[in-house]
Amino acid sequence: MVEDEGRRTQAANWHGSIPVVLTLSSRSLSSPTMPPPIHVLVPRNTYLHVGLQTAVNRLHRFAPTTLSFVSGMIQKEPDPGASTFAEDDENDQADTNTASQTPSDSAIGRAADERYPVCWFEDEDTQFALRWHLFAGVLYDTKRAKVPSASSLPWKIRLHFTAYPTSQILPLEADRVLVQIQNFYKNSVKQALCLQYGNSKAAMxxxxxxxxxxxxxxxxxxxxxxxxxxxxxxxxxxETISQIPVRVLVNAARPPIQRACRDSSVQLGALLSQWLPDYFETVNDTAQAKDQVVQWRVGGIQPGLELPVFQLWKALCHPDYFLYVIVLTN
Known part of the structure; x- marks a missing residue:
């Protein structure tokens, strides 16, 4: 019964989406006119480059002409604005027909290195470059740290094809964008499985x-x-888990904190008091947040600090089997 409830919670968590308005940066525009923003529902449990792929391809036609390496040949990108949005809709319908096939015929059968322009996303409110290796839901939950009043939807994101900020986010290789994201996800899954089982057998x-x-x-x-x-x-x-795969992020710009979580009965507040003593403390055996903490988030909600981390992980872990805890401070 408890297991069924956990799976229903997991399924509901997978169905969560964030309304996004994607706008092309004026610095990446080469067309005489600015294309209209594109509205997209991005699943929380995917990556921005995946959830916004169709929108990126549409807006890429209005960006400066670049060179792409496809199957060992140099091909020139289409002229900006050469394709109309009506033609894009026809392509979308073809994509829909492909998506209705069985998994082995659709994404599993597609080449992982399909053509994708190197680009990066910027949160319009915080003006932070968004890290492509974090899930969309995690990124959205961290954005509230900089501008708490900017929590209203839709999420406004600016798309760039130029001036890649390598000092802020991990670089992406030309013609290997999806391959890099897939490899990062695969390695994260392996790491989480090694933590869970205490060895590499399950991952291997x-x-x-x-x-x-x-x-x-x-x-x-x-x-x-x-x-x-x-x-x-x-x-x-x-009783059998070796370690609970947990990553804690404090605000938007800091790297995740990842330590051993071997106590499977530990509560969220106790974990945060151990990992973040500057922001959480335990008073009379009760964990509480200090004044500088604005909020904490797991899967888009603020759970009670008394909840066991194991239960949160079973219900709200991401597709890479990690539980992401977001802490927002002043």
Whole structure:
């Protein structure tokens, strides 16, 4: 019964989306007219480059002409504005027909290095470059630290094709954008499994098909695909798990904090008091946030500090099996 409730919570979490308004930066514009913003529902459990791929391809036509390396040949990008939005709709319909196929015929069968322009995203409110290796939901939850009043929706994001900020975010290689994101996700999954089971056996036993299905679940935001692979793994209980894969992020610009979480019965407040003593403390056996803490978030909600981390992880972990805890401070 508890397991069924956990799976229902996981499925609901996978269905969560964030309304986004994507606008092309004026610095990346080469067309005489600015294209209109594009409204997109981006799943929380995917990456921005994945959830905004169709919108990026549309706006790329209005960006400066660049060179792309495709199958060993140099090809010139289309002229800005050469394709109309009506033509884009026809392409979208073709993509919809492809998406209705079975997983082996759709994302699993597609080349992982399909053409994708190197680009980066900027939060319009905070003016921070958004880290491509974090899930969209995690990025949105961290944005409130800089401008708390900017929590209203839709999320306004600015798209850039030039002046890549390598000092702020990890670089992306030309013609390998999706490959890099996929590889990062794959390595994160392996790391989480090693922490859970205390060894690399479960991670090494994942077949190539299983990795494809996990990535396909991220591409299509399909929880049943992810669950198929998860059901093939050895069952983890609070008594058998070696470590709980947890990453804590404090505000938007800092790197995640990741330490050993071997106490499977630890509560969220106790964990944060241990990892972030400057922001949380335990008074009379009760964990509480200090004054400089604005809020904390797990999966877009603020759970009670008395909740066990293991239960939060079972219900709200991301597709890479990590539980992301966001702490926002003044």
């Amino acid at each position: 036993n994942l077949t190539k098909e299983s990795h494809f299905r996990l990535w396909d679940a991220v591409l299509t935001t399909t929880y049943p695909l992810h669950r198929q692979v998860n059901d093939d793994l050895p069952t983890q209980t609070q």
